């Protein structure tokens with residue numbers, strides 16, 4: 358061990374959580390290394406992997422409220438503490454050149470929307486937001502990366518950690534051909550790395566529990582139907598409970614005048630959405646998700662979600678499934694000629710017309726159907742022949758770690774942060790948990 362370089366801390370994953378943790382830990386006299394399996398921002402080709410993380414090619418809708426994207430109590434924090442860190446995240450984006458882009462207006466329009474939502478049995482979660490845009494965010498992330506380099510933060514890109522071990526208080530992080538040693542780890546491999554991290558954590562003896570997953574579709578419809586709401590809150594969050602099963606159904610990641618994209622994983626594809634700031638489509642999209650919680654003795658929501666994703670990918674012939682809402686409700690598959698009868702053009706064409714009900718459990722199909730009926734009351738016209746659905750959209754936040762307020766797990770000096778921790782669902786909360794973990798490292802090394 359004497360000849361081996363031992364870092365004080367290794368940050369595994371340079372997404373939102375990893376980069377904000379690095380920012381907090383920079384210039385603190387620690388021997389620190391940031392490792393990411395992908396390339397630097399300007400050379401990236403993969404949506405999920407690379408410095409900047411999955412957020413780099415997202416459109417940077419920053420939810421600037423502790424009510425969206427996480428729960429302060431899940432890591433024993435008061436809302437006011439989280440709000441304080443959220444402000445630090447927003448200030449950093451501002452310092453990197455992000456200008457304006459705020460939404461979240463109070464006043465009569467907000468009151469009216471709240472009245473309509475409440476009347477329909479929908480909870481409307483209101484909060485301040487900022488929209489950076491897909492066309493700008495990667496430039497900002499590149500600036501962030503360069504500013505960390507100028508602060509002498511050491512990065513190892515294109516370096517994928519395969520295994521993590523611990524011996525005599527020292528962690529070893531192994532790639533295919535080298536090993537890094539450190540006294541503390543902040544593990545933040547994102548949603549795409551959460552399954553792998555769980556295997557490593559369990560192998561180390563860190564216990565995890567299963568959280569719920571959200572399974573559903575991307576809904577795409579004419580942008581004019583949403584423009585009034587967008588002026589009140591760009592990415593309005595609506596939650597309701599389905600009539601038949603009383604399951605939570607919610608909207609997530611709304612992209613006014615946006616685009617739908619395919620995300621490729623090892624064994625399946627998923628859909629997602631984004632919006633640019635300067636280039637607009639004529640469609641708006643959001644995720645409509647039905648929450649699935651499994652209880653003892655079968656709790657593995659990860660496997661459940663992955664099985665649905667694989668089945669949907671089989672039915673789509675390796676591509677996402679696209680279906681007209683009217684075909685979905687009518688119980689028939691879509692074809693391109695039926696889709697052409699819709700007044701909107703799909704923004705994702707690399708999809709296979711099909712029948713989503715062939716891939717999803719009927720309880721989820723039912724929840725989505727009922728959810729759309731209720732949402733039609735706040736977005737009149739949503740439930741029409743012009744609306745398209747894409748599947749599968751699945752949010753894997755399902756592995757939860759028991760953590761301290763500094764995101765330290767049951768194993769000393771092993772911290773988790775970001776979406777892989779099960780405590781964040783978005784750029785801002787991922788950043789905040791990364792900063793909490795950084796504070797935890799500083800406390801332990803004090």
Ligand SMILES: Cc1cc2nc3c(=O)[nH]c(=O)nc-3n(C[C@H](O)[C@H](O)[C@H](O)COP(=O)(O)OP(=O)(O)OC[C@H]3O[C@@H](n4cnc5c(N)ncnc54)[C@H](O)[C@@H]3O)c2cc1C
Pocket residue numbers: 369370371372373374375392393394395404405406407408409410411412413414415416417418419420516517518519545546547548549550553610618620629630631774775776777781782783784785787
């Ligand atoms: C298309 C799209 C649009 C989105 N839009 C928004 C939005 O508008 N607003 C919002 O708040 N959120 C959005 N999100 C979600 C947001 O991107 C994530 O919540 C956020 O990036 C989570 O940050 P993270 O640091 O936890 O993980 P990530 O950003 O996923 O970063 C994890 C990093 O870990 C690295 N990694 C993984 N495994 C390993 C390994 N074994 N070895 C080394 N490195 C590894 C990966 O390469 C990656 O860079 C969007 C996501 C997508 C895909």
